[in-house]
Amino acid sequence: VMLEQKTDYLYEELVDNMEQMGEWxxxxxxxxxxxxxxxxxxxxxxxxxxxxxxxxxxxDFVSVRCx
Numbered sequence: 251v252m253l254e255q256k257t258d259y260l261y262e263e264l265v266d267n268m269e270q271m272g273e274w275x276x277x278x279x280x281x282x283x284x285x286x287x288x289x290x291x292x293x294x295x296x297x298x299x300x301x302x303x304x305x306x307x308x309x310d311f312v313s314v315r316c317x
Contacts, residue, residue, distance in 0.1 A: 261317070265315075265317050268281050268283070268294065268315075269281050269282060269283060272299075276299060277298060277299055278296060278297075278298060278299060279297040279298060279299045279300075279308055280295075280296065280297040281294055281295070281296045281297075282294065282295045282296075284312075290316055290317045291314065291315065291316045291317075292314075292315050293312065293313070293314055293315075294312070294313050294315055295310065295311070295312055295313075296310070296311045296312075296313065297309070297310055297311075298310075298311070
């Protein structure tokens with residue numbers, strides 16, 4: 251995919267503002283940063299959105315994200 255955006259803008263949206271991801275990503279209900287480890291590593295908790303017909307309910311994930 252070719253995106254007509256600066257990489258700084260994408261980094262800001264996907265990393266610095268990740269707790270707002272549920273506002274624009276229909277597959278994500280919530281993202282919360284649990285702990286920052288240094289400048290580029292964090293532990294997050296994500297909750298996925300329900301699928302249509304609730305065939306698969308929301309799922310929880312704990313992730314280590316390193317940029």
